[in-house]
Amino acid sequence: MLKQTVCGNQKEGVAQKIHCFAPNPFLKDKYQVRERREESQRKGNTENAMFYADLDPWGVWNTKLERYAGALGMDASKYISAKAEAAKKTGQSYRVLDIGMGTGSSWLPLLKGFPNIEFYGTALDMIYVHPELVDRTKICIAFDIGRHFPRGFFDMIISHNGMHHDELPTIWEMNRLLAPKGEAILTMQVKSVVFHDKLSDACPHLETISAASTLGKLMGVINNTQGRSFVSYHLKKIA
16 A cells, blocks of 8 residues: 655745555555545544545445435435345346446445345546455446447446546447336536437437436535536436
8 A cells, every 4th residue: 555755845935734555564465555544533633534535436436325316315225125126026136337436335224125126336546445346346447338238237337437538439328238117317517408418329228317417516616617517317217
């Protein structure tokens, strides 16, 4: 892992502190990083807490599942639970894909409560993925999901700011991967009006059940930066 040292940096006559990093043989496990951060937070050591947050960004940017739907006013966890329960009554599995899932740890209570949920996730790096989900995770960029899963495979595809400016090509791939009547719950940062028109043209087989823009702050980032807003969609495959 990494170790912090403080170096002096002279800029415009003002001595500033900058972070330098060197290998730290004592932090061999990413969960040690998380424990150190939490310990620093408990002790009120803000500087150390922020340092360990830098080493473990997904420990901070790991959105709770119930907040995935953003501005839609729905609890994604409860919604998926209800869908999984309905599938369970008919002896069916319920297949879910989370694109850009972070650690994926927010899924663990739901997966334990509903063993019939067949869960998969994607990430850009396996290092922060929770150990229980490693075997269910594909390392890929968002719009490359079509290379890793078969057509019509998923009942639900969900993503909370996990498409990283590749929203339209990723949603086009979602359309291929969703089963008939499959659904998608997505939150992303886009130019909302322009994006909605492009979405309708690019994916005519995805019906918009609901859509909303988030006002104020989401995940600590003010919306409308560079003309982009946080928007959430609930989509359904109609063909």
